[in-house]
Amino acid sequence: MHPLAADESSTYPIGAETVHGDLYVDDLIAGGDSTEEVLYIKLQTTSLLGQGNFKFKWGSNSPGILRDVPDVGKESFLKFDDGSDITKALGIILDSVKDKLLFSFVPQRELGKNSKRSALFTLARCYDPLGLIGPTLTKAKILLQRMWRDKLECDVSLPQLLNTAWSAFCNGFADTQHLSFPRYVLQPGAITEIHAFCDARLEAFEAWVYTRSAKDSNVQVYLLCSKARVAPLKTITVPKLERCAATMIAQLMENPEDLHVLTPGQF
Known part of the structure; x- marks a missing residue:
């Protein structure tokens, strides 16, 4: 796509700038300060990528931007824990209707016990590249460091003190499955x-x-x-x-x- 954008930059300057600056592998995330600006970006980007027969499924927080997009060209929705229609932007869960970022947290247990493996699995499922729940996850990372320091086996039940601390963290963090942050912060x-x-x-x-x-x-x-x-x-x-x-x-x-x-x- 980058060579295509370079070849077509004179014809589609905005589209080429968008592809070069806002393309992450096969995900494109771009935006603007008005509906008209975003529609123009979408038009230029679609026309440019069409020269190479590349096609995208589009999603937006503004229904007006998708009014001319057929259903087959729209991003399909997933279901969040509470039943909300969501999509994913670079792995981040997004409620495009309410324009909010959502987080899901489900502690992992093995046969009713806490272990280093289950703690690793639970922490690895918390994808948070912006660090919006980072201050809370730091507590879990400190506990996990203690498990490694004590050289615990992966599938052995945690010692009483660590087990109590980890259970308290999971119980206190359970509400995060419904935690949301506004996407637009200005x-x-x-x-x-x-x-x-x-x-x-x-x-x-x-x-x-x-x-x-x-x-x-x-x-x-x-x-x-x-x-x-x-x-x-x-x-x-x-x-x-x-x-x-x-x-x-x-x-x-x-x-x-x-x-x-x-x-x-x-x-």
Whole structure:
């Protein structure tokens, strides 16, 4: 698709820019600040890819963008735990009707017991590239690190203290299966600020980025993304871990325009 976009860039400049910048393997995610802008992007991209006989199934948070798309060319919906119609954007569960990102969490147990294998399986199912539930998942990563430190066998029941801690984490995190975050975190015409924080403790260090948009008396603050790392098993002082956190947030803020690929109002 990239060579095709290069060959057709003079005829379809917007389509070529979209393919080069917004194509992830075989998934294309693009957006704009108005319906008209997105329709033009879709027209150019469809025409460009049509030159190579490439076809996409389209989905959008705005029904008007899909009004001329036949049913066979629309993305099929899946069902979420609560019955909502959802689709997936780069592996992230998206409710395009409510324009929200959803998360599902189901603890895995083996014959009614907790083990290192079940903990690994549970944590691996929590796909969260933006770190929206990262602060909570850090607790699970710390517990998992303790399991490796104690050299536990994969299928052996966890010791009492670890079993109690892991069960408490799973029980406290059960509501996440219905947790949702707004995809669009800005307000049109508002003054927008990006605020970043970082902190560290002996077990882990983390960084968080928030958006603050203010329009008249309406102020909205949302978590944009976060990152966390479990501290090494070798004891490191808190000041050193804080420097690690500062480095991580500096890297996260290096390209703020890339922090949230799903930010445009219409997509």
